[in-house]
Amino acid sequence: MDYNRLADLLFPDVTLYPEDMEKRYPERSLPEGAKVTRIAPSPTGFFHFGGLFPATVGERLAHQSGGVFYLRIEDTDSKREVEGAAEFITKILDYYGLHFDEGVTADGDKGDYGPYTQSQRVGIYHVYAKQLVRDGRAYPVFSTDEELDELKAADKKAEIKSVNWEEEAEARREAMLARRQFTMEQVEAELAAGHRFALFAAADGDPEKKLKVTDLVKGTLEIPENDEDVVLLKSDGIPTYHFAHAVDDHLMRTTHVIRGEEWLPSLSKHLMLFRYLGFRAPKYMHIAQLMRLDENGNKKKLSKRDMGANLDDYRRMGYSVKAVNEYVMTLLNSNYEEWHMQNPDKDREEFPFSVKKMSASGCLFDIEKLNDVSKNVISRMTASEVYDGVLAYAETEDPEFYETLAADRAYAEKILSIGRGGNKPRKDFAVWADVKPYMSFFYDKYFTREDEMPADRDRADIVKALLGFLETYDSRDDQNTWFEKCKDIAESIGYARETKLYRKEPEKYRGHVGDVASFIRVAVTGRMNSPDLYEVINILGEDRMRQRILDETELLK
RNA sequence: GGCCCGUUGGUCAAGAGGUUAAGACACGGCCCUUUCACGGCUGUAACAGCAGUUCGAAUCUGCUACGGGUCACCA
Numbered sequence: 109m110d111y112n113r114l115a116d117l118l119f120p121d122v123t124l125y126p127e128d129m130e131k132r133y134p135e136r137s138l139p140e141g142a143k144v145t146r147i148a149p150s151p152t153g154f155f156h157f158g159g160l161f162p163a164t165v166g167e168r169l170a171h172q173s174g175g176v177f178y179l180r181i182e183d184t185d186s187k188r189e190v191e192g193a194a195e196f197i198t199k200i201l202d203y204y205g206l207h208f209d210e211g212v213t214a215d216g217d218k219g220d221y222g223p224y225t226q227s228q229r230v231g232i233y234h235v236y237a238k239q240l241v242r243d244g245r246a247y248p249v250f251s252t253d254e255e256l257d258e259l260k261a262a263d264k265k266a267e268i269k270s271v272n273w274e275e276e277a278e279a280r281r282e283a284m285l286a287r288r289q290f291t292m293e294q295v296e297a298e299l300a301a302g303h304r305f306a307l308f309a310a311a312d313g314d315p316e317k318k319l320k321v322t323d324l325v326k327g328t329l330e331i332p333e334n335d336e337d338v339v340l341l342k343s344d345g346i347p348t349y350h351f352a353h354a355v356d357d358h359l360m361r362t363t364h365v366i367r368g369e370e371w372l373p374s375l376s377k378h379l380m381l382f383r384y385l386g387f388r389a390p391k392y393m394h395i396a397q398l399m400r401l402d403e404n405g406n407k408k409k410l411s412k413r414d415m416g417a418n419l420d421d422y423r424r425m426g427y428s429v430k431a432v433n434e435y436v437m438t439l440l441n442s443n444y445e446e447w448h449m450q451n452p453d454k455d456r457e458e459f460p461f462s463v464k465k466m467s468a469s470g471c472l473f474d475i476e477k478l479n480d481v482s483k484n485v486i487s488r489m490t491a492s493e494v495y496d497g498v499l500a501y502a503e504t505e506d507p508e509f510y511e512t513l514a515a516d517r518a519y520a521e522k523i524l525s526i527g528r529g530g531n532k533p534r535k536d537f538a539v540w541a542d543v544k545p546y547m548s549f550f551y552d553k554y555f556t557r558e559d560e561m562p563a564d565r566d567r568a569d570i571v572k573a574l575l576g577f578l579e580t581y582d583s584r585d586d587q588n589t590w591f592e593k594c595k596d597i598a599e600s601i602g603y604a605r606e607t608k609l610y611r612k613e614p615e616k617y618r619g620h621v622g623d624v625a626s627f628i629r630v631a632v633t634g635r636m637n638s639p640d641l642y643e644v645i646n647i648l649g650e651d652r653m654r655q656r657i658l659d660e661t662e663l664l665k
Numbered sequence: 666g667g668c669c670c671g672u673u674g675g676u677c678a679a680g681a682g683g684u685u686a687a688g689a690c691a692c693g694g695c696c697c698u699u700u701c702a703c704g705g706c707u708g709u710a711a712c713a714g715c716a717g718u719u720c721g722a723a724u725c726u727g728c729u730a731c732g733g734g735u736c737a738c739c740a
Contacts, residue, residue, distance in 0.1 A: 150740055185739050273666040306738050342738040349740050373669060373735040407732065442678050445689060469671045477690050534702045625699035637701035
């Protein structure tokens with residue numbers, strides 16, 4: 109067979125050669141050891157939470173080494189493409205603090221190795237496709253539209269459990285061998301009839317022979333050589349992932365391909381393609397998948413449908429970017445947490461991220477741990493930072509609360525300052541959504557009496573204590589004086605001045621000072637629990653405090 | 666089913682031939698405390714199994730079991 113002629117027949121419009129591409133996209137001049145990484149999502153309008161892992165690793169590796177981190181959009185599957193998805197991706201990645209040096213951005217492509225959207229690179233793929241035909245490594249397969257439809261319909265077959273794998277494999281093999289048989293005349297006839305073709309790479313591997321590959325996280329892998337022909341170009345001329353991966357990562361000079369371990373089974377194909385194309389293969393890192401527990405208690409890959417799979421959900425649930433990022437980092441390098449405790453003031457960028465520390469096995473997503481990380485993150489923020497965080501969250505998720513907060517920043521910050529700072533800060537919030545119920549009683553329009561007065565205390569005592577409090581209250585008192593007065597009130601109604609005294613001899617008293625504090629707390633906040641009462645009253649102001657206590661005593665009568 | 670990957674407490678995990686097998690989360694107890702949220706102390710709990718190598722194995726090898734991934738003109 110005259111492969112040169114076949115190549116011209118198949119790709120009459122392609123006039124460039126691989127050498128031209130090499131010239132157009134030369135080796136990058138970067139410092140020794142600099143890594144070039146990328147993330148390459150499909151524009152489906154959905155960004156998987158798990159996608160944050162390879163993205164974070166790529167970002168850290170590139171920027172830790174003075175290299176390049178870029179974003180490439182893999183839109184080779186038009187069926188799954190969603191309008192505006194690329195924009196959504198750039199937005200959400202930016203939101204999560206992943207900053208790119210190159211690639212698709214909100215204002216178009218940035219960088220010398222573009223275009224960075226695969227659908228705009230078809231001409232480039234065809235140059236290499238034509239070369240592979242010339243080399244006798246790739247061949248066309250013609251299909252009519254009906255046959256194509258059938259293929260698509262057959263997709264579901266793989267989902268049916270009762271596949272006879274042996275028969276299936278044999279049939280596949282036979283079909284493959286049959287496809288490889290064709291004559292130039294047949295090709296000419298098909299072309300003349302206007303039929304479209306898919307381009308396949310003929311596999312030359314022997315699965316009995318193993319290939320030793322080093323994966324930076326999995327270690328040394330032994331994978332069988334590839335003996336399955338690989339689809340390079342689909343009938344519409346668009347490349348498959350496999351082909352685009354080889355061409356793009358070579359031309360964009362990616363040094364490290366970081367992706368999920370679901371790609372491991374096709375690694376053999378990719379390595380073959382790199383060899384056919386005469387490219388040096390990049391270093392690979394296959395990252396273990398994030399898992400969830402199914403109803404039988406087995407681990408399952410966290411898939412699109414699962415709760416918590418959508419990265420954007422975390423924003424909606426009110427997790428801060430920092431918390432999510434720290435959680436991810438904790439899972440990626442488990443010594444991060446320890447490092448962070450020892451270096452509380454240092455930024456995540458300063459952490460010596462290590463590939464060696466990464467786990468080869470998939471871990472379970474643990475919302476409890478995320479919450480803990482998140483509480484710590486928020487507890488370290490200033491009141492002003494918390495305010496900004498809540499405000500940004502409420503703007504989209506709770507517009508009414510947003511208005512309330514925005515109306516008086518100083519007031520909200522005062523509330524958020526309670527118990528903040530110092531080395532034992534309060535840890536009340538795991539998510540921004542926790543803030544509203546926490547501070548609601550500070551706003552008259554949200555104030556409700558949620559908890560009752562303690563049932564085991566005398567109503568008349570309560571009223572006496574409350575009125576006594578109003579009588580002696582002086583807003584100029586410091587906390588100590590204020591609480592001494594509470595003790596006086598306790599004593600005046602036959603309660604113990606100290607809680608300890610009461611515990612020792614409960615029969616001697618009708619209650620204790622803690623009860624008095626509770627009465628005031630319930631009257632003022634409507635709850636049994638609240639942050640520091642003295643500060644709460646100071647922030648609320650004397651007038652509102654008096655009004656609420658008066659209202660409460662009315663209710664008790 | 667073939668192929669590949671994985672397996673240390675409930676979860677995330679240190680650990681790289683000799684350790685009382687870290688730590689964090691969760692859970693329990695005690696303490697602190699005017700409630701809550703913190704904080705301190707403390708407890709329960711693990712090397713999947715079996716062989717082999719070795720004076721000695723969580724660490725090396727093999728097998729088994731279990732779990733996961735994957736087998737598209739999807740990525």
